[in-house]
Amino acid sequence: MKIVMFYHSLYSDWNHGNAHFLRGIVKELQKRGHDVDVYEPEGGWSLQNLLKDHGAERLDEFRQYYPSLNPQFYNPGKKLNYHNILGEADLVIVHEWNDPELIAEIGEQKEKFGYKLLFHDTHHRAVSAEEDMKKFNFSNYDGALVFGEVIKKIYQEKNWVQNVWTWHEAADADFFSPNRDEEKEGDLVWIGNWGDGERTEELMEFLINPVKELGIKAKVYGVRYPEKAKQALADAGIEYGDWLPNYKVPEVFANYKVTVHVPRRPYVQMLPGIPTIRPFEALSCGIPLICSPWDDAENLFTPGKDYLIAKDGNDMEYKLAEVLKSAQLAKSLSENGRQTILEKHTCAHRIDALENILRELGLAEEKIFPIHHKTLEA
Numbered sequence: 001m002k003i004v005m006f007y008h009s010l011y012s013d014w015n016h017g018n019a020h021f022l023r024g025i026v027k028e029l030q031k032r033g034h035d036v037d038v039y040e041p042e043g044g045w046s047l048q049n050l051l052k053d054h055g056a057e058r059l060d061e062f063r064q065y066y067p068s069l070n071p072q073f074y075n076p077g078k079k080l081n082y083h084n085i086l087g088e089a090d091l092v093i094v095h096e097w098n099d100p101e102l103i104a105e106i107g108e109q110k111e112k113f114g115y116k117l118l119f120h121d122t123h124h125r126a127v128s129a130e131e132d133m134k135k136f137n138f139s140n141y142d143g144a145l146v147f148g149e150v151i152k153k154i155y156q157e158k159n160w161v162q163n164v165w166t167w168h169e170a171a172d173a174d175f176f177s178p179n180r181d182e183e184k185e186g187d188l189v190w191i192g193n194w195g196d197g198e199r200t201e202e203l204m205e206f207l208i209n210p211v212k213e214l215g216i217k218a219k220v221y222g223v224r225y226p227e228k229a230k231q232a233l234a235d236a237g238i239e240y241g242d243w244l245p246n247y248k249v250p251e252v253f254a255n256y257k258v259t260v261h262v263p264r265r266p267y268v269q270m271l272p273g274i275p276t277i278r279p280f281e282a283l284s285c286g287i288p289l290i291c292s293p294w295d296d297a298e299n300l301f302t303p304g305k306d307y308l309i310a311k312d313g314n315d316m317e318y319k320l321a322e323v324l325k326s327a328q329l330a331k332s333l334s335e336n337g338r339q340t341i342l343e344k345h346t347c348a349h350r351i352d353a354l355e356n357i358l359r360e361l362g363l364a365e366e367k368i369f370p371i372h373h374k375t376l377e378a
Contacts, residue, residue: 001090001367003029003036004115006106008097010038010071011062012047013246014054015193015223017277018095018122020246023066024172024347025354030068032351033370038069039085041076049223054243065247076102082109089115090367091358093145096121100135107140116361119144119161122169124266124274126154133160142361145354148274149298165357168300169277171284173346175247178286178338179254186217187324189256189287191244192278193222194229198264204232205313206262206292212236213317216324221252253285257330258323260316261291261307273297279307280345283337288323288330290316300345306337 010026013019022038029036040047050058063069074080076099086092086106092115094106103119110117119141125132126146138144143163146152155164190207194200211218212235220233221244233240244252253259261279272295279301282289289307296303303309308323310316323330355368 001034001363001370002088003034003091003093004086004089005036005038005093005095006098006102007038007040007095009040009044009046010069011040011059012044012050014046014050014243016046018097018169020172020176020249020277020281021122021169021347021350023069024170024175025350026069027066027172028347028351037085038071039074040071042073043076050243053223058245061245062247080105082106082113086113086115089113090363091116091118093118093120096123096125096136100137104137107137110140116358116363117141118357120167121146121151121155124264124271126151127270128266130158133158136160138162143357145357148271150271150273163361165353166298167350167353168274168298168345169280170345170347170350171280171341173284173341173348176250176281176284178334179250180286180334182254184257185255186219187257188216188218188320189221189252189259190218190262191221191249191252191259191281192262194225195264196224198266199262200229202262202265202292203229206310206316207260208232208236208238209313210317210320211238214321216320219256249281250285253282253287256287258288258290258320260320261289261294263292263294268294273300275300280341283307283345284341286334286338288333289337290319290323292316301340302336305332306340307333 007022009016010022026036026038086109092106094103107117119138121144138161141161143165144155144161145165145167146155147168149166152164152166155161188211219239219241221241223243230240259282263276267274267276279289283306291307291309293309293311308319310319358368
């Protein structure tokens with residue numbers, strides 16, 4: 001199957017949390033014998049910030065970690081050569097972080113080239129920026145892949161697109177794997193961006209204050225930290241590590257004893273059941289995880305077994321202390337979390353689901369399962 005994907009960036013994960021999942025599903029599609037082209041816009045904000053802050057050598061480093069991935073660039077200011085890009089496509093997937101004009105144009109080409117066309121939504125704009133969603137023309141799309149049941153229901157209620165399927169993010173479990181035998185550099189690590197004030201109070205309550213009270217050795221990685229946030233980290237004795245390439249997350253998790261997940265307010269208040277990529281990463285790497293409150297409405301995990309939930313800042317402080325002093329508790333969380341990922345939440349699981357969707361849309365079996373059919377022919 002020839003697959004063409006339009007995403008914000010494959011190269012850069014600077015403030016771009018979808019990079020992990022996208023890289024993982026492209027690898028899995030390649031492993032199954034598909035020909036995958038990923039297009040990203042020249043001058044995309046994530047890549048431009050990465051190059052500005054960290055230099056072009058990061059692109060060489062990306063290629064070392066992901067030798068099979070070779071994203072291509074297009075000029076968003078020029079008319080695309082759709083015949084060359086889409087002429088042989090069987091499946092086209094367009095991410096929601098694209099211009100409405102591009103989303104509409106790719107839809108307009110569908111009848112000419114005959115591919116299946118899916119929209120991929122991994123953001124909270126369906127509830128936080130509905131006016132932006134109304135700019136998208138889905139009239140030629142076969143359906144949408146959305147990262148939670150609550151988003152699926154909104155699409156169906158608004159009648160935005162013909163078919164909607166829940167397609168949660170997942171872990172690249174081969175890459176994000178445990179290495180808990182490493183000598184630990186510190187107690188707690190947190191990887192996440194400060195953002196736009198969507199969780200400032202929560203970060204103080206569930207991360208910064210508990211670390212300060214416990215006096216443990218901690219480090220935080222991420223971008224878009226204002227000076228006030230950096231000062232709060234310093235006051236709590238927390239080291240700030242700036243941006244961390246997503247492909248180095250497993251190496252960093254291996255060097256710490258515990259991590260926490262503090263979801264942004266829109267996910268807690270309006271999008272129950274959507275954990276975002278961070279818990280998948282932590283559980284896949286086998287690092288014990290403690291979360292501030294969020295509702296696992298879709299039963300993706302088993303709270304209390306795969307990870308712990310802290311009901312408030314004091315409870316976070318207590319649970320951090322428990323995990324740090326109990327090797328047995330830490331080991332249990334580590335093993336259970338990893339096992340749940342392997343059983344339900346790998347990129348391979350998501351491609352299995354995508355194959356079923358494509359069968360439902362009537363794509364030929366030999367396109368969906370090329371390796372299987374080649375084996376039968378042999």
